[in-house]
Amino acid sequence: MTVSTLTPPTVPAGAKARSSDSGSSGRPPAIVIGSGFGGLGSALRLQARGYDVTLLEMRDKPGGRAYVYEQDGFRFDAGPTIITAPFLIDELFALGGRSKEDYGLRIVPCDPYYRIVFDDGRVFDYNGDEQHLRNEIRRFNPADEASYDAFVAHSRAIFDRAFTDLADQPFSSITDMLRIAPDLARLRADRSVHGMVSKFFTDPALRVVFSFHPLLIGGNPFQSSSIYGMIHYLEREWGVHYAMGGTGAVVQALVRLFEDMGGRLRLNCRVEEIEVERRQVSGVRLASGERLQAGTVVANSDVANTYRKLIRPEHRRKWTDRKLERMSYSMGLFVLYFGTDRLYPELAHHTIVLGPRYKGLLDDIFRHKVLAEDFSLYLHAPTRTDPAMAPDGCESFYVLSPVPNLEGGVDWESQRERYADRILESLEKLAPDLRRHVVTRRIMTPVEFVTELDAYAGSAFQFEPILTQSAWFRPHNVSEDVEGLYFAGAGTHPGAGLPGVLSSAKLLDRVIPHGNEVAAGLIR
Numbered sequence: 001m002t003v004s005t006l007t008p009p010t011v012p013a014g015a016k017a018r019s020s021d022s023g024s025s026g027r028p029p030a031i032v033i034g035s036g037f038g039g040l041g042s043a044l045r046l047q048a049r050g051y052d053v054t055l056l057e058m059r060d061k062p063g064g065r066a067y068v069y070e071q072d073g074f075r076f077d078a079g080p081t082i083i084t085a086p087f088l089i090d091e092l093f094a095l096g097g098r099s100k101e102d103y104g105l106r107i108v109p110c111d112p113y114y115r116i117v118f119d120d121g122r123v124f125d126y127n128g129d130e131q132h133l134r135n136e137i138r139r140f141n142p143a144d145e146a147s148y149d150a151f152v153a154h155s156r157a158i159f160d161r162a163f164t165d166l167a168d169q170p171f172s173s174i175t176d177m178l179r180i181a182p183d184l185a186r187l188r189a190d191r192s193v194h195g196m197v198s199k200f201f202t203d204p205a206l207r208v209v210f211s212f213h214p215l216l217i218g219g220n221p222f223q224s225s226s227i228y229g230m231i232h233y234l235e236r237e238w239g240v241h242y243a244m245g246g247t248g249a250v251v252q253a254l255v256r257l258f259e260d261m262g263g264r265l266r267l268n269c270r271v272e273e274i275e276v277e278r279r280q281v282s283g284v285r286l287a288s289g290e291r292l293q294a295g296t297v298v299a300n301s302d303v304a305n306t307y308r309k310l311i312r313p314e315h316r317r318k319w320t321d322r323k324l325e326r327m328s329y330s331m332g333l334f335v336l337y338f339g340t341d342r343l344y345p346e347l348a349h350h351t352i353v354l355g356p357r358y359k360g361l362l363d364d365i366f367r368h369k370v371l372a373e374d375f376s377l378y379l380h381a382p383t384r385t386d387p388a389m390a391p392d393g394c395e396s397f398y399v400l401s402p403v404p405n406l407e408g409g410v411d412w413e414s415q416r417e418r419y420a421d422r423i424l425e426s427l428e429k430l431a432p433d434l435r436r437h438v439v440t441r442r443i444m445t446p447v448e449f450v451t452e453l454d455a456y457a458g459s460a461f462q463f464e465p466i467l468t469q470s471a472w473f474r475p476h477n478v479s480e481d482v483e484g485l486y487f488a489g490a491g492t493h494p495g496a497g498l499p500g501v502l503s504s505a506k507l508l509d510r511v512i513p514h515g516n517e518v519a520a521g522l523i524r
């Protein structure tokens with residue numbers, strides 16, 4: 001990867017900086033860089049807590065990884081499609097004294113949560129209905145049915161500690177970490193999710209069914225801490241949901257809410273520098289040369305690249321380029337968005353299509369960082385629930401394949417079309433005439449994660465969720481290097497996925513003083 005590309009200010013030093021303070025509002029200014037879910041959540045929370053918030057997004061649309069592509073009459077959610085913990089979205093509307101329904105937003109449950117198709121043709125329909133799950137387990141391996149209760153109890157124990165306590169604490173000090181260390185030891189957080197699941201299930205296929213979840217947040221089930229085994233319980237507790245109109249509809253509704261609350265979203269505004277004076281943030285400089293002043297800045301942008309590119313090295317004691325380059329980054333994703341001119345009612349809304357290998361493939365992706373000949377896929381078919389995502393009689397899809405991040409050096413320019421063709425060919429085991437009916441397609445590789453989202457190493461989920469990069473060990477929500485700078489999003493605590501990034505925004509409420517206190521001069 002190339003090193004820092006901090007360019008000198010185009011506005012001469014000493015030129016009068018333009019404040020983002022509206023002046024008349026009397027509220028202190030705050031800036032949020034990036035309009036992913038973590039950025040939207042932070043902007044809403046700061047606006048609700050007495051700040052005058054400017055949300056800066058470098059792309060032409062908000063949402064970050066939840067961008068929306070519209071092509072030939074088809075609508076494609078670019079990234080997140082599975083909504084777990086929808087109450088975290090409800091909480092944001094409540095900040096403005098509204099509800100999601102006020103903004104026409106409808107979030108509906110999915111059943112099954114996922115259809116898991118094994119390479120030998122066996123199918124496991126995974127949902128939150130306990131009896132149904134027991135029947136599915138029995139169908140795969142009767143001997144494992146009895147273990148399900150113990151597995152759920154364990155997943156719940158982790159959930160109680162991890163979701164309710166871990167995700168709710170900023171972990172800004174080592175004391176926070178030491179406080180929960182005994183519980184982590186008791187819950188065997190040092191074990192991998194697959195290792196934990198294997199204690200309960202003997203059947204290799206069932207071990208896959210109950211251990212694949214870390215992949216949804218960029219982790220290798222064989223390396224991610226068993227803390228992430230709580231995802232099973234989280235889904236069971238709150239279900240798996242879909243937003244009508246796609247995840248993009250949630251983004252649109254949150255932006256409208258933010259603007260109704262008085263916040264400003266500025267698109268096509270790339271931040272090129274976070275300005276620091278005597279270790280305290282003073283504002284940002286945009287690519288246009290414009291400067292905005294604020295004593296509170298939240299970065300929702302990629303954490304590694306925020307430190308490397310936006311903050312001058314002399315202001316960074318902890319997060320040096322060298323330290324960031326030594327971190328372990330999550331996998332990349334190859335995403336193929338495609339539309340067909342016919343419907344496939346036999347396909348579920350969410351399907352996981354497994355290849356012949358599980359551990360071997362994950363080793364290729366995470367350890368060897370090579371592009372394997374085989375793949376495991378996640379196929380999203382939103383038209384199953386929401387016909388409005390495609391023209392009449394047509395279907396909108398995306399299929400994603402976990403691949404190595406760019407540290408592996410895959411030449412995507414030469415591979416992209418061939419890889420997409422191979423994926424479509426393999427999907428014909430589910431939909432035999434698929435390739436003949438594809439009428440539009442679009443590809444996103446780890447290279448586009450760099451060019452469109454400025455993701456370090458093209459990683460889809462930032463830092464890999466392993467124990468030594470979790471909680472206190474992850475870059476903190478409160479910058480360790482610059483006062484007044486905070487982080488919300490996948491690269492900080494608690495981590496990737498919509499529940500993670502919305503929680504990161506939520507815990508900023510605990511560490512950023514209320515705007516009234518700042519305005520009254522009680523703080524800073």
Ligand SMILES: Cc1cc2nc3c(=O)[nH]c(=O)nc-3n(C[C@H](O)[C@H](O)[C@H](O)COP(=O)(O)OP(=O)(O)OC[C@H]3O[C@@H](n4cnc5c(N)ncnc54)[C@H](O)[C@@H]3O)c2cc1C
Nearest residue numbers: 034036038058064065079080081082271301489490497498
């Ligand atoms: C293909 C895919 C599928 C996924 N599926 C799911 C799912 O089903 N369910 C789920 O819960 N999670 C899913 N995830 C994970 C989830 O989408 C992400 O973890 C989450 O959306 C990341 O949000 P974030 O707040 O970190 O910000 P991001 O979405 O990463 O947004 C960051 C924003 O910052 C902007 N930015 C960066 N640098 C600058 C700058 N210098 N100036 C201005 N703006 C800047 C970027 O343009 C971007 O808009 C998926 C991810 C991917 C990639």
